[in-house]
Amino acid sequence: MRIDVVTIFPAMIEDACAHGVTGRARSRGLWQLGVWNPRDFTADAHRTVDDRPYGGGPGMVMMPGPIAAALHAARDAQAVAGVARGPTIYLSPTGVPLTHARVMELVSRREYGLTLLAGRYEGIDQRVLDAEVDLEVSIGDFVVSGGELPALLLIDALVRQLPGALNDAESAAQDSFADGLLDCPHYTRPERYDATGVPAVLLSGDHAAIWRWRRKQAVGRTWQRRPDLIERRGLRADEPALLAEYQLEASRGAP
Numbered sequence: 719m720r721i722d723v724v725t726i727f728p729a730m731i732e733d734a735c736a737h738g739v740t741g742r743a744r745s746r747g748l749w750q751l752g753v754w755n756p757r758d759f760t761a762d763a764h765r766t767v768d769d770r771p772y773g774g775g776p777g778m779v780m781m782p783g784p785i786a787a788a789l790h791a792a793r794d795a796q797a798v799a800g801v802a803r804g805p806t807i808y809l810s811p812t813g814v815p816l817t818h819a820r821v822m823e824l825v826s827r828r829e830y831g832l833t834l835l836a837g838r839y840e841g842i843d844q845r846v847l848d849a850e851v852d853l854e855v856s857i858g859d860f861v862v863s864g865g866e867l868p869a870l871l872l873i874d875a876l877v878r879q880l881p882g883a884l885n886d887a888e889s890a891a892q893d894s895f896a897d898g899l900l901d902c903p904h905y906t907r908p909e910r911y912d913a914t915g916v917p918a919v920l921l922s923g924d925h926a927a928i929w930r931w932r933r934k935q936a937v938g939r940t941w942q943r944r945p946d947l948i949e950r951r952g953l954r955a956d957e958p959a960l961l962a963e964y965q966l967e968a969s970r971g972a973p
Contacts, residue, residue: 719828719880720801722752722792723869724785725836726767730866740874743883749828749876752795756780759787768839777840785846789833796831804830805852809865809872810837813854816872818895820855825879834872836865898951900944902935930960938964 723731731753735741743749757765760783767785768778793803804827814820824832835842835851847854857868877883879890894901905916919931937960940947953961 719749720796720831721873723834724754724788725866726755726757726838727866728753728755734870739883740877743877748880748882752792754788754792756784756788759784779840780842782843782846785842786850789850792833801831804832806833806850808835808851808854809868810854811856811861813856816855816857821875825876834869836869838864899936899940902932934960934964937961
């Protein structure tokens with residue numbers, strides 16, 4: 719997989735992608751990164767990439783010319799590297815929500831290059847978005863100062879799904895949202911901490927019981943914290959019984 723990012727703060731992307739799962743996966747050759755600064759495609763001494771908005775109002779708007787030129791350079795580099803052109807994604811609060819399903823759809827097309835556009839200020843001139851962008855994606859119903867952090871979140875979500883990116887191949891399959899549910903709670907040493915112990919079932923060595931407990935916790939947590947996920951996904955197989963058991967235990971104050 720090759721991912722190219724257009725941003726006026728390239729160091730934010732490069733530095734973050736050098737660490738953790740994304741850094742290790744990149745060093746293993748599982749994905750490639752290209753970073754493109756629109757300021758490198760300006761024609762004035764000040765390397766201007768923004769101007770005041772037509773119609774008035776606060777803030778500045780990123781100009782179409784440097785953005786388009788940076789996007790074209792990213793796509794040209796993908797072509798030179800022998801990577802077929804994939805979607806160009808603009809990270810924006812007006813976009814569609816980023817979900818696990820959307821991440822998996824993008825990962826399934828990893829033979830294509832992916833171009834991420836990170837905006838700043840009040841946004842990007844709509845004309846270049848209309849002409850160059852295939853999809854706008856939002857990481858949530860809130861606003862941050864630029865598209866770099868959302869781009870990094872998307873990169874991390876994608877890279878961890880690549881075969882070989884995680885030391886344990888089962889880790890990604892057990893993440894929250896992988897099966898439409900939130901993850902179960904996890905425990906490690908010491909066995910007792912602040913007078914609180916680990917659930918006995920996790921110390922039992924009974925793998926079937928442990929699997930059932932974890933599934934029950936996932937269903938119950940999702941019902942408590944994200945009922946919208948249950949509503950959309952529904953309950954499957956033995957999950958209604960697990961949820962009823964979880965609810966009964968919760969009503970009795972069980973941990």
